[in-house]
Amino acid sequence: MLIVRFLSAGGDHPLVGVRDDDTDTVTELPVAAVGELLALPLTDLRALCLNNTTGTRHRAADVRLLPPVDRRTEVWAAGVTYQRSREARITESENAADVYDLVYDAPRPELFFKSAAWRVTGDGECVAIRPDSDTDVPEPELGLVVNAGAEIVGYTVVNDMSSRSIEGVNPLYLPQAKIYLGGCAVGPGIRPAWEVPDARDLPIELEIHRAGELAWSGATSTSLLRRGFDELVEHLFRAEVFPDGAVLATGTALVPDLPFTLADGDRVAITVGGVGRLTSTVVSGKDAVVKLLENR
Structure with a gap:
């Protein structure tokens, strides 16, 4: 698992998701920024990443990775x-x-x-x-x-x-x-x-x-x-x-x-x-x- 910040194909604003190398997919997380994740306690961050079953999925090959830092980080x-x-x-x-x-x-x-x-x-x-x-x-x-x-x-x-x-x-x-x-x-x-x-x-x-x-x-x-x-x-x-x-x-x-x-x-x-x-x-x-x- 890799927590990533990315642009989707044709997208114009950054998204945050989890990349699964086994399935070659990136699944969106329900947060607006990596900084929002880093405001959470570790237990809450882990639960959010591991229980993420409803986020939109993208092919990893179709997204453009961005630096995994934003906002006030x-x-x-x-x-x-x-x-x-x-x-x-x-x-x-x-x-x-x-x-x-x-x-x-x-x-x-x-x-x-x-x-x-x-x-x-x-x-x-x-x-x-x-x-x-x-x-x-x-x-x-x-x-x-x-x-x-x-x-x-x-x-x-x-x-x-x-x-x-x-x-x-x-x-x-x-x-x-x-x-x-x-x-x-x-x-x-x-x-x-x-x-x-x-x-x-x-x-x-x-x-x-x-x-x-x-x-x-x-x-x-x-x-x-x-x-x-x-x-x-x-x-x-x-x-x-x-x-x-x-x-x-x-x-x-x-x-x-x-x-x-x-x-x-x-x-x-x-x-x-x-x-x-x-x-x-x-x-x-x-x-x-x-x-x-x-x-x-």
Whole structure:
């Protein structure tokens, strides 16, 4: 089962439904938005999804998937949660490498805002590299889908795009390196928590294709994550409220070695075992992303 946000064939407004891979169908849920689902307690959300017998059915091949976030849902991210991430951030930093070393072992995790729902791109759409950065990479991450009550109700795939050359100059530039139009992709949907027996042992794979050839690939596992999921969620909710829930990306352990950088036209594919596969095409600058969002 995958909770999805989608456009039906010929439809002009987003719908929310459940995709059943066994029957290759998507069945509409009686809600107007994913944010409406994430306002529910986990028990109610589960009952709604499992007892959905009257919703309109669509062939999966006929629908267009949209990012599984909307309304007031926000995307946040955790940083320096894997040993490899710590090493990469230290390597790229010109002036303050020790801050990444310190936060890796600190009681308080690094958490930062990533994107409002309306800026997020989805599976099969585009991500962008900044024209004022010369080293840019995708960051493949498991995303925790959290409801308004701080319960982990599901999981998704997140591409936390990063401008390494900008953040490397000064850690205070992290918002510009991380938060920009085209810098966050989420999808293809939400795998319910009750269908993932152990989210702390999921394989993550990243492939970057250029001109039809494999330019970079890597694999890791969420078992290498230093921080606990409940720990990250608890810190996120300490001083915030999320009436329509949130997606919290849990950090990356797959970082291409310098001087690798993404290029216009690259194809990025992120697979999280048991959760889904998120694909994106890289574009340079924001114009293509603006056009995508205007025509969605």
